[in-house]
Amino acid sequence: MVEHPTPRLGSDSVFENIPLVSPSTTPNGSIPSTPLGIPVNVQDLPNDKREQLPDVLPIVECLARARIPTTKGVEIFLHLYKNNIDNKEHLAIVFGEKIRSKTLFRKRHGESQSDRMTRGAYVGKLRPGRNIADKDEITGEELKFDDEGYAIYQLSEEDEATLVRIHSECYTGETAWSARCDCGEQFDEAGRLMGKDGKGCIVYLRQEGRGIGLGEKLKAYNLQDLGHDTVQANLLLRHPADGRSFSLATAILIDLGLTNIKLLTNNPDKIVAVEGKERQVKVIERVPMVPLAWGKSGENGIHSSEIDGYLRTKIERMGHLLQKPINI
Numbered sequence: 053m054v055e056h057p058t059p060r061l062g063s064d065s066v067f068e069n070i071p072l073v074s075p076s077t078t079p080n081g082s083i084p085s086t087p088l089g090i091p092v093n094v095q096d097l098p099n100d101k102r103e104q105l106p107d108v109l110p111i112v113e114c115l116a117r118a119r120i121p122t123t124k125g126v127e128i129f130l131h132l133y134k135n136n137i138d139n140k141e142h143l144a145i146v147f148g149e150k151i152r153s154k155t156l157f158r159k160r161h162g163e164s165q166s167d168r169m170t171r172g173a174y175v176g177k178l179r180p181g182r183n184i185a186d187k188d189e190i191t192g193e194e195l196k197f198d199d200e201g202y203a204i205y206q207l208s209e210e211d212e213a214t215l216v217r218i219h220s221e222c223y224t225g226e227t228a229w230s231a232r233c234d235c236g237e238q239f240d241e242a243g244r245l246m247g248k249d250g251k252g253c254i255v256y257l258r259q260e261g262r263g264i265g266l267g268e269k270l271k272a273y274n275l276q277d278l279g280h281d282t283v284q285a286n287l288l289l290r291h292p293a294d295g296r297s298f299s300l301a302t303a304i305l306i307d308l309g310l311t312n313i314k315l316l317t318n319n320p321d322k323i324v325a326v327e328g329k330e331r332q333v334k335v336i337e338r339v340p341m342v343p344l345a346w347g348k349s350g351e352n353g354i355h356s357s358e359i360d361g362y363l364r365t366k367i368e369r370m371g372h373l374l375q376k377p378i379n380i
């Protein structure tokens with residue numbers, strides 16, 4: 053286990069001890085290997101940002117879970133959440149059957165075994181004719197419950213940090229093939245790494261356009277075409293440079309039992325935001341996300357003048373920890 057020393061009060065050394073070096077993603081071949089994690093020491097985090105986090109986490113409840121076979125060959129379990137602060141359907145894309153939601157598996161008053169299977173609160177595999185959710189007759193897996201109806205189970209790798217990505221919805225980058233940002237590429241890359249690991253979780257938050265919504269994001273794109281960078285464009289529209297909140301992600305990770313994590317990110321502020329005010333979640337390692345266009349298999353990455361400006365702004369104005377290549 054990594055030791056977490058007490059934060060140095062008054063320290064202005066943000067990440068000074070963490071090398072700003074992104075590991076090579078492609079030693080030989082065209083498919084990048086898993087990048088190395090960089091240990092995170094709490095005293096090196098921008099802890100002044102922690103004070104601004106909400107005192108109380110949102111309340112989340114997982115309503116349904118389903119197995120999704122994917123075109124990439126791996127299976128995922130998609131978890132859908134409701135919460136007490138907005139009406140959006142936030143999601144957790146879970147790799148590995150053993151990562152389970154406390155609120156989903158909790159017994160609900162008056163529900164049948166069939167109801168539980170329909171919600172996705174079952175162990176093992178669903179198959180035609182199965183009629184018990186809490187026990188898989190073929191694999192022998194069986195759930196036990198405590199007095200409050202919570203399932204008791206042991207995550208065998210409980211002490212091993214799980215790979216996590218917190219991803220904010222980006223319609224343009226994920227669906228409309230936009231080369232203005234690298235959201236689609238980062239999403240795909242996170243999924244690839246977790247599929248390879250056989251374990252991981254992408255928390256998918258519905259906060260489009262760094263929290264300003266799709267309509268305002270489109271206006272920001274026009275301002276960018278008029279010569280402003282992504283930060284200036286948001287400010288001209290009277291929005292914060294980054295209006296996202298990650299407290300829902302913290303609450304969802306806790307619900308999934310993922311409190312020791314390896315976070316895929318280049319953004320030091322996000323580490324603090326996901327950990328929460330009381331460090332209810334601990335980021336043990338930061339795993340960099342290196343743009344594919346910067347690797348040796350660069351032909352797989354995004355090439356556009358817009359993406360160069362977008363990445364430059366992230367590095368120079370938003371404090372992202374990426375070593376930029378000479379030509380950007």
Ligand SMILES: [Zn+2]
Pocket residue numbers: 222224225233234235236
């Ligand atoms: Zn995007």
